[in-house]
């Protein structure tokens with residue numbers, strides 16, 4: 001398959017690209033780095049990416065930036081980042097990709113547990129994750145092509161927790177996280193929100 005990974009230069013994305021490259025042709029897309037650069041906040045950039053790369057079987061987003069910020073200290077810039085990058089960026093990726101991805105292909109987005117389990121300082125993140133998930137569920141009712149559109153909710157990644165020196169007991173390695181992205185790209189379902197630990201149980205059986 002020919003697969004685009006937007007966010008393919010990040011902690012999760014790099015591992016996803018490495019895992020998928022064992023079997024597929026993969027284009028690692030970043031904002032400043034990678035095989036190709038674009039800005040997911042700019043719909044014209046997304047459209048240009050699909051003009052530059054044809055015959056795409058699958059698109060994975062492992063981007064979607066949003067800052068953690070306590071409610072009363074949240075800046076307008078924090079809110080704009082969650083809205084324009086994590087929410088609108090991923091929504092626009094689906095809107096454009098549905099016109100370009102091949103019949104039978106897939107689109108996989110990334111949210112997180114914050115979509116349904118809020119945490120202090122995470123209101124902008126929860127808003128954007130829940131928005132992405134609501135959009136993906138609704139897409140199922142109207143999409144005109146046989147393209148699977150799903151969401152993965154990663155658990156905190158071990159490498160991120162080490163990088164940012166966080167005190168989080170339960171983590172999943174970037175490698176195992178990437179194995180789940182690969183497995184989801186091969187599953188038949190569409191409109192599903194995949195929780196990391198449930199997927200790991202399935203693929204480790």
Ligand SMILES: NC(=O)c1ccc[n+]([C@@H]2O[C@H](COP(=O)([O-])OP(=O)(O)OC[C@H]3O[C@@H](n4cnc5c(N)ncnc54)[C@H](OP(=O)(O)O)[C@@H]3O)[C@@H](O)[C@H]2O)c1
Pocket residue numbers: 006007008009010011012013029030031032033034038039040041062063064065066085110111112113153154155156157158160161
């Ligand atoms: N890591 C975790 O523990 C964890 C846990 C739960 C959920 N998540 C979610 O998983 C996703 C990926 O996390 P991560 O830790 O791998 O992130 P990361 O290491 O910060 O990587 C972010 C990726 O997104 C790209 N990017 C940033 N802004 C962009 C833009 N405007 N247009 C296009 N690409 C852009 C970056 O490109 P450049 O490198 O070129 O700047 C990079 O490839 C995020 O949505 C995050 O919220 C992560």
